[in-house]
Amino acid sequence: MKIILTATSPNIESDVDARFGRGAYLIVVDPDTLEWQAHPNPGVNASGGAGIQAAQxxxxxxxxxxxxxxxxxxxxxxxxxxxxAMYLYGDCRTVSEAIERFKAGLLQQVGAPTRGDCDGGHHGQGA
Amino acid sequence: MIIAVASGKGGTGKTMVAASLALSLAALTPEQPPLFLDCDVEAPNAHLFLHPALTEQQEVGLLIPSVDEAKCTHCGKCAEVCQYHAIAVLGQKTLVFPQLCHGCGSCTALCPEKAITEMPDRMGVIERGPAAAGISFARGVLDVGEPMAVPVIRQIKKWAQPAPSQVTLRDAPPGTSCPVVETVRGSDYLLLVTEPTPFGLHDLSLAVQVAVELGLPAGVIINRENGPYPALEAFCAEQGLPVLLRIPFERAIAEGVAQGKTLVGIHPDYGDRFRQMFMQIASQL
Known part of the structure; x- marks a missing residue:
C-alpha cells in the first residue's frame, strides 16, 4: 500500500500542509514499513490546475x-x-501523526470536494 | 481610430468617462457616431448610460476536447502537452476540465490515436444594437461561473468591427490582467482614468506598465479631484503622461451618475471638453 500526504517540508516529521494542490511537498509513504520519499509538489507554482497536477x-x-x-x-x-481514497488531516499537526491516525482508522474519509472552485484571480469591480 | 479606456483600480469612472466621450463624439460627427464596446464582460454596465437596444445576440465559447474512451489508450500525451492542466490521464480514465481549457487544440492535434475531437463549450454571449445618439453598441456577457473572460472579449472585438473611419471606444475591465490586456491590445490610444488616492495611483502605475509593454501612447483623466495630490502629478510628469481632463469631486456629478446620467448629461459643457480632448489625442496619433 502507498499513501501520499501534503507537507510543508520534505520529510516524514514535517508539519502537515493543509493544501492539496499547492502544498509544498508530497510525501509518499508505505504505511506498513514507514519507508518514505519526499517530492516537490508539481503544481505548487501553477497558474491554474494545481490540484489536477498533484492528482496526476x-x-x-x-x-x-x-x-x-x-x-x-x-x-x-x-x-x-x-x-x-481521500482522507482529511483534521487536527493532525505532523505527517507522522497523520499516518498513525490513518492506520488506526481515525481520519475522516472525503466523499465530496471540501470547498468550492478556485479561479484565476481575475476579479475586479465594474466601473 | 481605437481608444481604450482603462484604469487599473476599479470604480474610478472608466465607464462614465467612456460613455461621456462616446456621446460627445456622436454630437461631433452625427453622420457617423462612434462604435462603443463594453469589454468588461464580467460585469458589463455601460448599457446603464447608453441604453442600447440589443437586437442581435450570439453565443460564444471555446472548442474544448472530447475524448473517445473507446479509442483512448491512456498514453498521457494529451496531459503532457496541455499547458493549462485541463486534461488529465488518471489510470484508465482521461478527464477534461473545461474551465481550465484555453481551447488551444494541442491535445487534439497531438493525440496519436486520434481519440480527441473538439466540441463547442459556451462561455457567454455577445450582443449588439443601436444606442443613444446613434452610437453603435456591443458588449460581451460572461456566463456566471465561467472563469475566463478573454475568449469573450476576443470575440466581441472580432464581431463588432467599426465602419471605415468610425471611431471605436473600448471600455476595459478594471485591473491589469489578461482581460484588460486583451481589451487594450490592437487599440491606438490608452485613456487611463484615475482618482487622486494612493490606491488609484498605485494601480495607475500598473496600468501604465501595460501601455508601455504594448507600445501604446497613453493619457490620464483625473476623476474626483479634490485639491492637489502632488504624488499623482509627479508620477504623470515623470512618465510623460499628459493629464487630459480633470473632473472635480462634486456632489451634483455623483448624484447624476447614480441616476444613470453621463457627465455630459449632468454638465453639458463637458461635451466641448471631451471633444477638445479627443482632438488633442487625434493630433498626437
Missing amino acids: FVTDQKADTAISGDFGPHAFDALQAAGI
Missing part, C-alpha cells in the same frame, strides 16, 4: 490514498476518477 502525480505514483487538509473540486474529481 498521485496517480502516476500508483498510490491508493491521498491525505491532505483540503481537496478542491478539480482535485476531487481527478482523484475520484483514478479510484484514490
Whole structure:
C-alpha cells in the first residue's frame, strides 16, 4: 500500500500542509514499513490546475490514498476518477501523526470536494 | 481610430468617462457616431448610460476536447502537452476540465490515436444594437461561473468591427490582467482614468506598465479631484503622461451618475471638453 500526504517540508516529521494542490511537498509513504520519499509538489507554482497536477502525480505514483487538509473540486474529481481514497488531516499537526491516525482508522474519509472552485484571480469591480 | 479606456483600480469612472466621450463624439460627427464596446464582460454596465437596444445576440465559447474512451489508450500525451492542466490521464480514465481549457487544440492535434475531437463549450454571449445618439453598441456577457473572460472579449472585438473611419471606444475591465490586456491590445490610444488616492495611483502605475509593454501612447483623466495630490502629478510628469481632463469631486456629478446620467448629461459643457480632448489625442496619433 502507498499513501501520499501534503507537507510543508520534505520529510516524514514535517508539519502537515493543509493544501492539496499547492502544498509544498508530497510525501509518499508505505504505511506498513514507514519507508518514505519526499517530492516537490508539481503544481505548487501553477497558474491554474494545481490540484489536477498533484492528482496526476498521485496517480502516476500508483498510490491508493491521498491525505491532505483540503481537496478542491478539480482535485476531487481527478482523484475520484483514478479510484484514490481521500482522507482529511483534521487536527493532525505532523505527517507522522497523520499516518498513525490513518492506520488506526481515525481520519475522516472525503466523499465530496471540501470547498468550492478556485479561479484565476481575475476579479475586479465594474466601473 | 481605437481608444481604450482603462484604469487599473476599479470604480474610478472608466465607464462614465467612456460613455461621456462616446456621446460627445456622436454630437461631433452625427453622420457617423462612434462604435462603443463594453469589454468588461464580467460585469458589463455601460448599457446603464447608453441604453442600447440589443437586437442581435450570439453565443460564444471555446472548442474544448472530447475524448473517445473507446479509442483512448491512456498514453498521457494529451496531459503532457496541455499547458493549462485541463486534461488529465488518471489510470484508465482521461478527464477534461473545461474551465481550465484555453481551447488551444494541442491535445487534439497531438493525440496519436486520434481519440480527441473538439466540441463547442459556451462561455457567454455577445450582443449588439443601436444606442443613444446613434452610437453603435456591443458588449460581451460572461456566463456566471465561467472563469475566463478573454475568449469573450476576443470575440466581441472580432464581431463588432467599426465602419471605415468610425471611431471605436473600448471600455476595459478594471485591473491589469489578461482581460484588460486583451481589451487594450490592437487599440491606438490608452485613456487611463484615475482618482487622486494612493490606491488609484498605485494601480495607475500598473496600468501604465501595460501601455508601455504594448507600445501604446497613453493619457490620464483625473476623476474626483479634490485639491492637489502632488504624488499623482509627479508620477504623470515623470512618465510623460499628459493629464487630459480633470473632473472635480462634486456632489451634483455623483448624484447624476447614480441616476444613470453621463457627465455630459449632468454638465453639458463637458461635451466641448471631451471633444477638445479627443482632438488633442487625434493630433498626437
